[in-house]
Amino acid sequence: MLSSSSIALTRASIRPSASSSSKSILVPRPQHKRGLASQRITAEDKNLIPIRTNLRGSALLNTPRGAGFTREERQIFGLEGFLPYDVHSLEKQALRAYNQLLKQPSVILKHAFLASLRDQNQVLFYKVMQDHLKELLGVLYTPGAAEAVAGYSSLFRRPVGCYISFPNQDAMRAQLQAHLSDVNRTADVAFDENKPDDAIDLVVVTDAEAILGIGDQGVGGITISTSKAALYTLGAGINPNRILPVVLDCGTDNHALFSDPLYMGWKRTRIRGKNYDEFVDKFITNCRELFPNAIIHFEDFGMANAYRLMEKYKDIPQFNDDIQGTGAVALAALLAAIKVSGTSLADQRIVIYGAGSAGMGIADQIKDGLMILEGLSKEEAARRFWCVDRNGLLVESMGNALRHAQLPYARPDEEVEHYNREDPDKRGVWLLDVVKNVKPTVLIGTSTHTRAFTEELVKEMGKHVERPIIFPMSNPTALCEVDPEDALKWTEERALVATGSPFPPVQLANGKHYTVAQTNNALIYPALGLGAILSRSRTISNSMLMAGVHALANLSPALHNPEASLLPDLADVRDISVDVAAAVVRQAVEDGNATDQNTIRIVQGKADVTLEEYIKARMWDAVYRPLELVD
Numbered sequence: 001m002l003s004s005s006s007i008a009l010t011r012a013s014i015r016p017s018a019s020s021s022s023k024s025i026l027v028p029r030p031q032h033k034r035g036l037a038s039q040r041i042t043a044e045d046k047n048l049i050p051i052r053t054n055l056r057g058s059a060l061l062n063t064p065r066g067a068g069f070t071r072e073e074r075q076i077f078g079l080e081g082f083l084p085y086d087v088h089s090l091e092k093q094a095l096r097a098y099n100q101l102l103k104q105p106s107v108i109l110k111h112a113f114l115a116s117l118r119d120q121n122q123v124l125f126y127k128v129m130q131d132h133l134k135e136l137l138g139v140l141y142t143p144g145a146a147e148a149v150a151g152y153s154s155l156f157r158r159p160v161g162c163y164i165s166f167p168n169q170d171a172m173r174a175q176l177q178a179h180l181s182d183v184n185r186t187a188d189v190a191f192d193e194n195k196p197d198d199a200i201d202l203v204v205v206t207d208a209e210a211i212l213g214i215g216d217q218g219v220g221g222i223t224i225s226t227s228k229a230a231l232y233t234l235g236a237g238i239n240p241n242r243i244l245p246v247v248l249d250c251g252t253d254n255h256a257l258f259s260d261p262l263y264m265g266w267k268r269t270r271i272r273g274k275n276y277d278e279f280v281d282k283f284i285t286n287c288r289e290l291f292p293n294a295i296i297h298f299e300d301f302g303m304a305n306a307y308r309l310m311e312k313y314k315d316i317p318q319f320n321d322d323i324q325g326t327g328a329v330a331l332a333a334l335l336a337a338i339k340v341s342g343t344s345l346a347d348q349r350i351v352i353y354g355a356g357s358a359g360m361g362i363a364d365q366i367k368d369g370l371m372i373l374e375g376l377s378k379e380e381a382a383r384r385f386w387c388v389d390r391n392g393l394l395v396e397s398m399g400n401a402l403r404h405a406q407l408p409y410a411r412p413d414e415e416v417e418h419y420n421r422e423d424p425d426k427r428g429v430w431l432l433d434v435v436k437n438v439k440p441t442v443l444i445g446t447s448t449h450t451r452a453f454t455e456e457l458v459k460e461m462g463k464h465v466e467r468p469i470i471f472p473m474s475n476p477t478a479l480c481e482v483d484p485e486d487a488l489k490w491t492e493e494r495a496l497v498a499t500g501s502p503f504p505p506v507q508l509a510n511g512k513h514y515t516v517a518q519t520n521n522a523l524i525y526p527a528l529g530l531g532a533i534l535s536r537s538r539t540i541s542n543s544m545l546m547a548g549v550h551a552l553a554n555l556s557p558a559l560h561n562p563e564a565s566l567l568p569d570l571a572d573v574r575d576i577s578v579d580v581a582a583a584v585v586r587q588a589v590e591d592g593n594a595t596d597q598n599t600i601r602i603v604q605g606k607a608d609v610t611l612e613e614y615i616k617a618r619m620w621d622a623v624y625r626p627l628e629l630v631d
């Protein structure tokens with residue numbers, strides 16, 4: 001990503017391709033102009049804008065393109081003796097790298113290969129990923145990332161990202177400043193001048209207490225931050241050099257890590273309470289001061305902290321991906337599913353299994369949908385939900401055992417007294433009882449409880465509803481509540497299914513294939529972030545989220561073909577992101593949240609580019625931009 005306010009090149013100021021002559025590399029720097037002229041830059045032009053570097057010789061190999069350095073660049077930068085003779089295109093390099101990757105025998109080794117490739121040659125890494133996105137997302141991101149996080153300390157080769165550790169917190173500002181200086185030393189940060197306070201657009205931070213469905217992973221959580229960061233680049237073209245992936249090492253309560261002699265994090269039980277709050281607050285305050293334009297993405301915090309922090313920092317540009325990103329993608333899939341089933345949102349009876357961050361985030365987002373789209377009151381909307389957690393259905397008498405976010409959804413105890421129960425002696429009301437009594441139209445899994453949606457349960461649901469909507473959203477794959485193939489089989493193929501992790505298409509009796517939508521927040525968070533960054537939004541509001549939901553739901557293939565996937569393919573995330581980010585930007589402007597004058601003028605129709613063109617022109621591409629020698 002580049003800073004929208006700092007783009008200042010017009011088409012006329014951009015030189016032809018660097019490979020045309022050695023002189024072209026040495027031409028004087030393009031004239032920088034500020035202001036609205038910059039809106040005319042196009043998606044093609046941006047890749048011809050030179051990267052300026054004062055490095056020479058082998059030092060430049062750290063701004064690597066390996067065999068991709070052109071003949072001219074090799075002469076000018078003194079690289080000839082460092083490289084084999086032949087010049088290889090990025091395409092050829094990508095082919096070689098991909099062939100090497102294929103030789104890795106397991107997902108974890110493939111993940112490690114990709115991590116090394118990213119360290120060695122960022123552009124090549126993104127090119128390989130982009131060329132094989134569908135296949136490699138599952139290696140780099142969910143489910144592959146889970147294994148890499150869990151095995152972090154044994155697999156470690158070199159540090160990536162930013163480690164902020166509780167025992168070192170006194171020097172936190174200096175640590176973050178060191179990262180900022182590092183970013184500012186990176187050649188490919190901005191398309192024009194690199195203003196020191198403008199270099200970081202995005203901070204992706206985890207405290208690693210609730211990584212995917214695999215729990216507390218301590219310092220290994222950095223890999224979820226770096227994986228999510230890579231998705232921002234792949235999915236929304238945010239410049240990878242302008243993203244800071246962070247782990248807040250608050251200790252760990254995972255005893256397996258604790259007793260591992262190779263564990264690399266801080267070997268203490270997790271800090272809690274005041275110590276924790278002050279530590280996080282110090283981090284956020286420093287980020288706001290040092291990176292004033294950056295948005296903050298919270299990832300995989302434990303539920304209690306996740307909700308508290310989201311509320312505490314609601315006035316700054318931040319969001320919690322597990323709560324808000326997941327809620328948004330689930331609502332988009334649900335809007336598509338109800339269209340296919342020919343029902344309305346207000347008609348749904350929704351059972352959520354796993355009332356944690358994701359489950360309650362989904363409930364909140366659907367509740368907002370019911371209020372905005374169907375005109376229901378908050379209370380009426382909340383009555384559409386039955387949430388089941390470890391102790392069974394959430395009911396009012398659970399009192400203090402209910403978490404704050406769960407309170408609106410607790411059912412009156414009288415209601416369940418008359419339930420037919422499998423086992424009336426059990427204290428709680430369990431999922432099967434709930435399904436039998438509620439006869440839900442929608443069943444969502446965010447429980448981490450593998451195969452909890454049993455044959456009996458799914459068949460029971462299918463008895464009462466023509467098109468059961470079943471979203472087993474737990475990640476990674478092994479924790480999914482039901483295999484989509486089973487859900488379809490047990491409902492005579494009537495179910496509308498979407499999962500959090502990728503699943504192959506299911507062959508139907510008629511020989512056709514049912515594509516299972518991957519209802520993963522990766523389909524929306526990159527564009528949400530992009531929209532917030534481009535508009536320099538003061539906050540990330542619910543209405544911006546809802547705008548993103550509608551844009552995503554409108555791209556559902558199922559709207560045109562009821563047999564098609566409920567959501568567009570994650571492999572097309574980059575195109576999807578243009579529409580979603582545009583919707584987010586428009587909403588930010590409409591809400592008065594946007595502060596970037598360029599985007600405001602474009603949305604108001606006062607510029608000669610469309611918002612979509614402008615967004616595409618600001619996306620970072622995996623290409624070798626020409627190099628420009630400076631002293």
Ligand SMILES: NC(=O)c1ccc[n+]([C@@H]2O[C@H](COP(=O)([O-])OP(=O)(O)OC[C@H]3O[C@@H](n4cnc5c(N)ncnc54)[C@H](O)[C@@H]3O)[C@@H](O)[C@H]2O)c1
Binds near residue numbers: 322474
């Ligand atoms: N598809 C997506 O985009 C997406 C996004 C976020 C989270 N998730 C997945 O959702 C799952 C939960 O994540 P989270 O962040 O909400 O975690 P969380 O820990 O906040 O929530 C999990 C909840 O499930 C409950 N639970 C655990 N075991 C249970 C059981 N056997 N029966 C009933 N309830 C049980 C827990 O008590 C907790 O309330 C994870 O697998 C995660 O990967 C998916």
Ligand SMILES: O=C(O)C[C@H](O)C(=O)O
Binds near residue numbers: 142212321520
């Ligand atoms: O990381 C993912 O795959 C989605 C989500 O944020 C999760 O925690 O499972």
Ligand SMILES: [Mn+2]
Binds near residue numbers: 211299300321
């Ligand atoms: Mn997550």
